[in-house]
Amino acid sequence: xxxxxxxxxxxxxxxxxxxxxxxxxxxxxxxxxxxxxxxxxxxxxxxxxxxxxxxxxxxxxxxxxxxxxxxxxxxxxxxxxxxxxxxxxxxxxxxxxxxxxxxxxxxxxxxxxxxxxxxxxxxxxxxxxxxxxxxxxxxxxxxxxxxxxxxxxxxxxxxxxxxxxxxxxxxxxxxxxxxxxxxxxxxxxxxxxxxxxxxxxxxxxxxxxxxxxxxxxxxxxxxxxxxxxxxxxxxxxxxxxxxxxxxxxxxxxxxxxxxxxxxxxxxxxxxxxxxxxxxxxxxxxxxxxxxxxx
Amino acid sequence: xxxxxxxxxxxxxxxxxxxxxxxxxxxxxxxxxxxxxxxxxxxxxxxxxxxxxxxxxxxxxxxxxxxxxxxxxxxxxxxxxxxxxxxxxxxxxxxxxxxxxxxxxxxxxxxxxxxxxxxxxxxxxxxxxxxxxxxxxxxxxxxxxxxxxxxxxxxxxxxxxxxxxxxxxxxxxxxxxxxxxxxxxxxxxxxxxxxxxxxxxxxxxxxxxxxxxxxxxxxxxxxxxxxxxxxxxxxxxxxxxxxxxxxxxxxxxxxxxxxxxxxxx
Numbered sequence: 001x002x003x004x005x006x007x008x009x010x011x012x013x014x015x016x017x018x019x020x021x022x023x024x025x026x027x028x029x030x031x032x033x034x035x036x037x038x039x040x041x042x043x044x045x046x047x048x049x050x051x052x053x054x055x056x057x058x059x060x061x062x063x064x065x066x067x068x069x070x071x072x073x074x075x076x077x078x079x080x081x082x083x084x085x086x087x088x089x090x091x092x093x094x095x096x097x098x099x100x101x102x103x104x105x106x107x108x109x110x111x112x113x114x115x116x117x118x119x120x121x122x123x124x125x126x127x128x129x130x131x132x133x134x135x136x137x138x139x140x141x142x143x144x145x146x147x148x149x150x151x152x153x154x155x156x157x158x159x160x161x162x163x164x165x166x167x168x169x170x171x172x173x174x175x176x177x178x179x180x181x182x183x184x185x186x187x188x189x190x191x192x193x194x195x196x197x198x199x200x201x202x203x204x205x206x207x208x209x210x211x212x213x214x215x216x217x218x219x220x221x222x223x224x225x226x227x228x229x230x231x232x233x234x235x236x237x238x239x240x241x242x243x244x245x246x247x248x249x250x251x252x253x254x255x256x257x258x259x260x261x262x263x264x265x266x267x268x269x270x271x272x273x274x275x276x277x278x279x280x281x282x283x284x285x286x287x288x289x290x291x292x293x294x
Numbered sequence: 295x296x297x298x299x300x301x302x303x304x305x306x307x308x309x310x311x312x313x314x315x316x317x318x319x320x321x322x323x324x325x326x327x328x329x330x331x332x333x334x335x336x337x338x339x340x341x342x343x344x345x346x347x348x349x350x351x352x353x354x355x356x357x358x359x360x361x362x363x364x365x366x367x368x369x370x371x372x373x374x375x376x377x378x379x380x381x382x383x384x385x386x387x388x389x390x391x392x393x394x395x396x397x398x399x400x401x402x403x404x405x406x407x408x409x410x411x412x413x414x415x416x417x418x419x420x421x422x423x424x425x426x427x428x429x430x431x432x433x434x435x436x437x438x439x440x441x442x443x444x445x446x447x448x449x450x451x452x453x454x455x456x457x458x459x460x461x462x463x464x465x466x467x468x469x470x471x472x473x474x475x476x477x478x479x480x481x482x483x484x485x486x487x488x489x490x491x492x493x494x495x496x497x498x499x500x501x502x503x504x505x506x507x508x509x510x511x512x513x514x515x516x517x518x519x520x521x522x523x524x525x526x527x528x529x530x531x532x533x534x535x536x537x538x539x540x541x542x543x544x545x546x547x548x549x550x551x552x553x554x555x556x557x558x559x
Contacts, residue, residue: 043558050403053555075405082558086396088304102296103404142400 001028003150003181008058011044018044019205026183031176033196034185041205042185046154079148083155085139089128093138096127104146115141132159151182169195190279225253227274255280301418309422312380313429323369324437331443334360351502362446367519374461374514375494381423381462382486385469388415390479398556408552419466427459450523457517464513464536467543474547
């Protein structure tokens with residue numbers, strides 16, 4: 001069963017671009033990644049799903065119900081965490097969470113306690129005194145306290161240190177095991193790769209590709225940067241899988257996709273001064289996507 | 295109900311401060327009355343030197359100024375002014391703070407309709423204004439009985455005082471409508487002071503000239519205190535206009551708020 005069905009969703013903001021003709025489904029129980037660079041339309045799509053903004057054309061359904069028509073009903077079972085969280089500054093954390101819980105017709109006290117213990121969140125502090133990371137924790141508790149069936153996360157990891165990020169991902173995975181569906185929007189490929197089953201890639205308001213993450217992983221992209229001691233003939237790297245090769249004096253950089261052993265053998269043949277192997281940024285992968293299309 | 299209580303709590307302090315402020319104005323003005331009425335004739339002579347237009351503009355009326363009701367009506371002009379600022383502020387801020395403080399995402403991703411959000415905020419604002427008015431009315435009645443030099447019509451005093459709430463409701467509904475219309479309000483006080491003072495000055499102009507048309511434009515002049523004191527009645531025409539403004543503004547607010555996009559920060 002599809003928890004989210006988006007069909008031909010278009011949102012225009014006057015002259016500036018929103019999203020156009022976005023369609024994809026999120027199935028029950030999956031963690032669905034939604035990736036794209038900033039301004040690609042991730043938030044626009046998500047805000048339409050939450051009926052914070054209304055579509056220009058097209059429609060979306062959550063739990064089989066139209067998101068505009070049945071918004072309040074649907075939202076009972078949605079937990080939402082935006083990239084930047086803002087709450088009523090003069091409230092204490094516990095009061096904010098209680099206020100948040102008061103919108104759902106269930107007792108969330110136990111859950112608030114449980115979540116805040118996992119995240120080491122001090123419930124008695126005022127919101128305005130919290131650091132960015134701690135505010136984010138309030139956001140996480142706030143989004144999960146009513147045990148939603150669908151969790152929508154819009155670039156949720158900003159402001160969380162790696163340790164907290166880990167705890168947060170563990171939490172999400174635990175929820176997912178209970179059958180909760182998660183829509184995870186991000187511009188960081190690695191976190192999407194780690195967590196998600198499938199991804200939709202959006203660029204300039206349009207869906208470029210919807211794919212299983214395992215397929216993307218097979219397309220194992222790595223970014224290489226090599227500094228050599230002597231000038232090297234770059235033709236040495238003219239092998240299958242090497243893309244976007246760039247040479248500046250003694251440094252060579254390129255994106256590689258394929259068997260990592262073969263390229264390492266190549267590198268071992270030359271005298272190198274330094275070597276960096278990094279995850280390529282999403283944009284770099286996108287360039288690859290677009291090159292393929294042309 | 296939870297949103298209503300939340301808003302009520304959020305505006306508790308401001309309501310108390312405004313109520314105390316209005317009480318202070320009442321106490322200050324009415325405590326001047328005994329000494330004023332003693333020397334009423336002297337004052338009148340001084341006031342006669344003022345141009346007639348000015349006297350009319352600031353609500354001075356020779357025939358009644360020496361009476362408690364007349365004196366109160368005069369001071370009521372300034373009470374109306376503060377009351378209007380309070381109501382307009384409240385209406386503007388109770389809606390616009392969600393965008394200004396970026397909490398709209400929090401509120402509107404909860405399982406509530408936008409109609410419920412406006413209704414809760416509207417009723418919280420109403421409650422706050424009713425509380426202010428009860429405090430104001432009580433202080434007027436108590437002070438009047440302290441400073442009176444002769445008997446006066448309590449009904450007339452009450453009828454004049456109650457118009458404060460009515461004027462406040464007009465400004466509250468205008469405030470809410472403006473807050474819904476303008477995407478992001480940076481400073482509530484500048485808009486509310488600007489609007490209220492524009493209407494106030496219009497009201498003064500309308501009072502000093504005999505122009506009847508102008509009177510329709512400013513809620514400050516929908517209630518003619520002299521008329522109320524004389525007849526113990528309100529003017530139905532202006533009650534109708536006032537109620538129409540309130541209904542139109544509130545309905546428009548519901549409609550616009552229900553349709554508008556809530557943009558991210």
